[in-house]
Structures are given as C-alpha cells and as structure tokens.
Amino acid sequence: MGFFLVLILLLCQLVSSQNGTIYLDEDDDKHVVTWSLLLPGPSNKNDASIRFTLTWNRTLSDWAAFAIGYGMSNADVFMMSIDSNLNPTLVDRYSKAHEVPALDTSIGGKNDLILESSTVWSNGYASVTFLRKAVTGDTYDLPINVSGLTGLIWAYGPGTALNPSQHIQEGGDPDPAEGEPGISANFFVNYTSSDSPQTFQLDTQYSLEWVVLPTNELRLTFIWSNTNWAAIGFGKVMAGSDIIMVSVNDDGNNAMAKDRYGTSSGVVPVLDNSNDIKLESATVSSSGVKRVTIRRALNTGDTTQDAVLSTTTPTNIIWAQGPGTAMSPQQHTNRNSQDVSIQWTPSPSPTNNPTSNSTKSNGLKLTIPLGGFITIFLLYSLS
Numbered sequence: 001m002g003f004f005l006v007l008i009l010l011l012c013q014l015v016s017s018q019n020g021t022i023y024l025d026e027d028d029d030k031h032v033v034t035w036s037l038l039l040p041g042p043s044n045k046n047d048a049s050i051r052f053t054l055t056w057n058r059t060l061s062d063w064a065a066f067a068i069g070y071g072m073s074n075a076d077v078f079m080m081s082i083d084s085n086l087n088p089t090l091v092d093r094y095s096k097a098h099e100v101p102a103l104d105t106s107i108g109g110k111n112d113l114i115l116e117s118s119t120v121w122s123n124g125y126a127s128v129t130f131l132r133k134a135v136t137g138d139t140y141d142l143p144i145n146v147s148g149l150t151g152l153i154w155a156y157g158p159g160t161a162l163n164p165s166q167h168i169q170e171g172g173d174p175d176p177a178e179g180e181p182g183i184s185a186n187f188f189v190n191y192t193s194s195d196s197p198q199t200f201q202l203d204t205q206y207s208l209e210w211v212v213l214p215t216n217e218l219r220l221t222f223i224w225s226n227t228n229w230a231a232i233g234f235g236k237v238m239a240g241s242d243i244i245m246v247s248v249n250d251d252g253n254n255a256m257a258k259d260r261y262g263t264s265s266g267v268v269p270v271l272d273n274s275n276d277i278k279l280e281s282a283t284v285s286s287s288g289v290k291r292v293t294i295r296r297a298l299n300t301g302d303t304t305q306d307a308v309l310s311t312t313t314p315t316n317i318i319w320a321q322g323p324g325t326a327m328s329p330q331q332h333t334n335r336n337s338q339d340v341s342i343q344w345t346p347s348p349s350p351t352n353n354p355t356s357n358s359t360k361s362n363g364l365k366l367t368i369p370l371g372g373f374i375t376i377f378l379l380y381s382l383s
Contacts, residue, residue: 075142221293244259248283
C-alpha cells in the first residue's frame with residue numbers, strides 16, 4: 001500500500017445532492033465527510049460551490065485528508081490539521097503516484113480551497129469546513145463530476161497538513177476479487193440553479209453580476225482586472241457606508257472577502273464587528289480577469305454597520321479598486337465619480353424534485369436527507 005491508497009468510489013446515487021454524509025470508517029461512525037451544495041447555484045454547474053466538512057479522531061491522528069480520484073495516481077487531495085493552539089491548516093495537494101502529494105502551489109498550481117471554520121470537540125474529534133468549486137480550472141485539480149459519479153480516496157496520519165508523515169489508517173480499498181466494488185456519489189443529482197445573473201458595469205474594467213436568491217440572500221460576483229482588491233459600499237459617501245471588499249492574487253491564491261464599515265472619507269474602512277460576508281469562490285483567468293463571488297443576507301441583523309438591502313427600491317452604491325488585500329488594503333487607485341444605484345430584484349424560486357435511486361454496496365453507511373433524514377446501511381455480504 002502506498003502513502004495514501006484507500007480508494008472509495010461513492011457508489012450510490014444519492015437521494016438529494018443538496019447534502020449528505022459519507023461514513024469513511026465502518027468502525028468509527030464519527031469519521032465522516034459531509035457535504036452540501038450552495039443552492040440555488042449558478043446556471044453553469046461548473047461554477048457551483050460545494051461545502052465539505054471532514055470530521056476525524058484527532059487523538060489518533062494529527063492530519064486527515066480525502067481526495068477526488070480513483071487512486072493515488074492522479075488524485076486531487078484536500079489535507080487538513082489543527083495545531084495545539086487550535087489553529088487550522090487546510091492545503092490543496094496533488095498526487096501523481098504513491099507518495100506524499102505535492103502542494104499545488106509548489107508545482108505551478110494554486111490553492112482552490114476556501115477555509116470556512118474548524119472545531120475541536122471535547123470527545124477528541126475535530127472538524128474542518130471548506131468550500132471548493134466543482135471545476136476550478138487549475139491543472140492540478142480534478143473536476144467534480146456535475147453530471148455523474150465522483151470517486152473519493154481518504155487517509156489520516158501523524159504530522160501536519162504542511163508536513164505529513166506516513167498515513168496510519170486507510171479503509172475500504174475496493175477489491176473486485178472479494179466482491180467489494182467501492183462507492184461513488186452524484187453530488188449534482190438534484191441540482192437547482194437561480195436565473196441567469198443580472199449585470200451592472202461600474203467601469204470599463206469593473207463590473208458586478210448578482211442574483212437575489214429565494215433564501216433572501218444576495219449572491220454577488222465582482223469582476224475586475226488591473227488591481228488586487230475591489231470594493232463596493234452601500235451608501236452615497238464613505239462615511240456611514242456598509243462596504244464589501246474582496247481580493248485575490250494574480251495567481252489565484254489568497255482569496256478573501258471582508259465586511260467593512262466606512263467611518264470617514266480618506267480613511268481605510270474598519271472591519272465590521274460582525275463579518276456577515278461569505279466567500280463562495282475566486283478565480284483568475286489566463287487574461288488576468290478576476291472573479292470573486294460572495295453571499296450576503298439582504299438583512300444581516302447587524303443594525304449598526306450593515307445596510308438593509310431592498311428588493312423594491314434602488315440602493316445607492318459607491319465603489320473603488322486598489323492594491324493590497326481586503327485584509328490590508330492600500331489607498332484606492334480608482335473609484336466612482338458619479339452617483340450609482342442598483343435595485344436588487346429577486347429571482348423566481350427554483351423547483352427541486354428529489355428522487356431516490358440507490359445501489360447496494362459493501363461496508364458503508366450513508367445518511368441522506370429527503371425532507372427529514374433517511375439512513376441507508378450498506379453492509380458487508382456474509383458470503
């Protein structure tokens with residue numbers, strides 16, 4: 001067996017791809033991968049984002065990983081660890097053989113994983129939650145199949161996500177001779193999309209795409225080039241404006257989105273006391289065009305630093321671009337010179353009709369929601 005050899009093909013067409021759970025270890029019902037699609041998604045499934053959470057026993061292993069692929073040769077690996085100070089590390093790796101997978105960033109790729117949160121539980125288990133686009137466009141990323149089955153492999157061991165040692169646990173290696181075919185899943189079996197986004201051109205090289213979701217959230221995509229950060233504010237002037245600032249490096253790394261508040265003109269907007277912005281995805285095209293997509297509730301509940309966005313009356317907009325990052329922005333190099341307003345017209349609610357089509361497999365338990373939760377036990381054959 002190599003460094004990271006366990007092959008799991010998610011071999012069951014799931015009831016609803018909106019969310020689900022894969023139990024990785026038949027002897028540990030807490031060692032799981034859960035996922036949920038951010039629905040309704042964009043009209044192009046390839047641009048859809050999936051939220052993954054991996055939970056593992058941190059008392060047995062320091063790092064944990066799972067990957068897209070059908071073996072260690074050509075696998076897209078998501079590896080994570082949490083240190084003694086409870087700081088998480090999440091890295092995007094690529095495996096071309098039975099060896100330690102290389103960091104994408106070390107071989108000319110980029111980190112396409114967006115860390116959302118981490119938790120260490122009192123029972124010794126830990127969880128890391130992150131986002132990943134179905135198709136990132138990175139040479140060292142494998143696409144998540146948007147029209148069929150996707151395979152996974154997994155392992156865990158000592159060390160850290162940045163410096164992993166040999167794995168100590170693997171499981172479920174498919175063995176056709178023993179009648180163990182493995183498992184695979186269709187993450188997009190009941191995909192629903194919003195209407196095509198509306199667009200607004202702020203400047204010659206800066207535009208917005210947006211849609212109001214049935215969840216009363218605004219999905220907003222910033223599209224720009226020639227600067228590192230871009231921002232819009234809800235208001236007429238800097239002072240008192242609710243500001244969303246996003247950035248991504250030219251190589252597609254270090255994407256971030258920050259919730260800020262303007263205190264006065266000419267002063268860097270302060271970070272909000274409550275961050276109500278969720279980063280969904282970030283890409284940079286070969287021509288240098290940057291696209292960063294965020295979500296934000298129309299009414300965040302933050303009455304002191306966030307604006308309530310109306311779907312019936314226009315919202316005044318200010319905008320700017322500049323060097324630096326959304327966390328450490330430098331003085332803007334471009335900004336609006338005239339009044340701008342946008343009305344956030346809602347999209348019709350999409351339909352979603354879950355159906356069930358499952359296949360028996362060996363040694364895996366899947367939990368799949370359909371209204372409530374249906375639990376399917378896939379047991380080893382006694383023969």
